[in-house]
Amino acid sequence: MNAEHIHPDYHDDPELRSTVEGLDALALSERDEPDEGFESRIASATRPGVVGSVTPPTRRHPMSTWWAVPVAACVLVGVVGLWLARSSPPAAGPKTTSVAWSESDVDDLLFIDGLAQDQALVIDTSYTTDSADHQTADELLFDVLGNEGGAS
Amino acid sequence: MRPTAAEDNPARPPGADRLGALVAEAASGDESAWESIVSLYGRRIYAMAKSRLRDAESAEEITQSVFATLAERLRGGDTGYEERGQFEPWLFRITMNRVRDEGRRRQRRAADTIPFQHAASVPAAEPALDGEDRVGPLREALGRLDDRDREVVELRHHGQMSFNQIAELLDEPLGTVLARHHRALKKIKKELERVEASRS
Incomplete structure (x- = not known):
């Protein structure tokens, strides 16, 4: 099909002239819509000379990450629950609770104990869930490892 | 020509x-x-x-x-x-x-x-063109076009591209682009006439 025969020169199509003018006017109104600072905003935010790579702004709709908080909460609850589940129920009387360690934990504790003895520290491997006077096992571990220059 | x-x-x-x-x-x-x-x-x-x-x-x-x-x-x-x-x-x-x-x-x-x-069919408070309220029906008519026709119209009028550039962008023959633009304008005109007739 010969393209020259199927298309009009719209400038010469009086029936469509008003439509063309209307579309041009509509388009002009939309090009004029942004305020005077539009170009400077865009240019400033995107110029190639900006140090580091320029990445297109990522517009994240709040709904796209709605699941993040509940998932994080579930994970946190799960971790805490697992941690608490390793302890036996608190007995009546003393508030201290002994922890049922697994075999692998014993090796870790012995290692930590060794470190502590080197540092002339006393580690209390019992912990309480109620009393504020005792450090948790994690806090003790961090204290010891911190004295050694931090965990690797 | x-x-x-x-x-x-x-x-x-x-x-x-x-x-x-x-x-x-x-x-x-x-x-x-x-x-x-x-x-x-x-x-x-x-x-x-x-x-x-x-x-x-x-x-x-x-x-x-x-x-x-x-x-x-x-x-x-x-x-x-x-x-x-x-x-x-x-x-x-x-x-x-x-x-x-x-x-x-x-x-x-x-x-x-x-x-x-x-989106185009949702009425919006728009300033009138040339003293007449033509923006709404024109937008609606534009919105009723299929995507390919609409793209040609918007590239031409909003983007102010030449037909040759549009043909290059769309990787289509010039004649196809021109024909599509012509067809789109006729559809818009027909839609505007329908709206005008319904108002009278």
Whole structure:
């Protein structure tokens, strides 16, 4: 099909002239819509000379990450629950609770104990869930490892 | 009679050589050149995005996204832009892809926002053109076009691209683009007449 025969020169199509003018006017109104600072905003935010790579702004709709908080909460609850589940129920009387360690934990504790003895520290491997006077096992571990220059 | 080169390009941007030089200067960090490019194309890109998305904030975000991508490509590397005299089609292809992506995202979120394909049918408080309230029906008529016809119209009128550039961008023969534009205008005219008849 010969393209020259199927298309009009719209400038010469009086029936469509008003439509063309209307579309041009509509388009002009939309090009004029942004305020005077539009170009400077865009240019400033995107110029190639900006140090580091320029990445297109990522517009994240709040709904796209709605699941993040509940998932994080579930994970946190799960971790805490697992941690608490390793302890036996608190007995009546003393508030201290002994922890049922697994075999692998014993090796870790012995290692930590060794470190502590080197540092002339006393580690209390019992912990309480109620009393504020005792450090948790994690806090003790961090204290010891911190004295050694931090965990690797 | 085919449109002449002068008639075919209503925006008359800088010639290809000057544009290529401008792009090269911007790529080398010339802020003035970059600002010139933004001035030349920023509002045209905005208008295309606004026509589709009916949302000024989104239109500006799309515009910024397009120029951010352009800046990144101009900064070079193997994936950078190579000047081949096709800057405008390339730039507007990026624009169209961004607008389409946003439109598809809105369709997926149809429950939370106005459906993309029906955006034009939602009445909006728009300033009248030439003292007559023609904007609403015109937008609606434009919104009723199929995507391919609508793209040609928006590239032509909002983007101020020549038919040759549109054909290059869409990778279609010039005659096809012209025919599609003509068909789209007739559909819009018919729709406007229908609306006018329903009002009387």
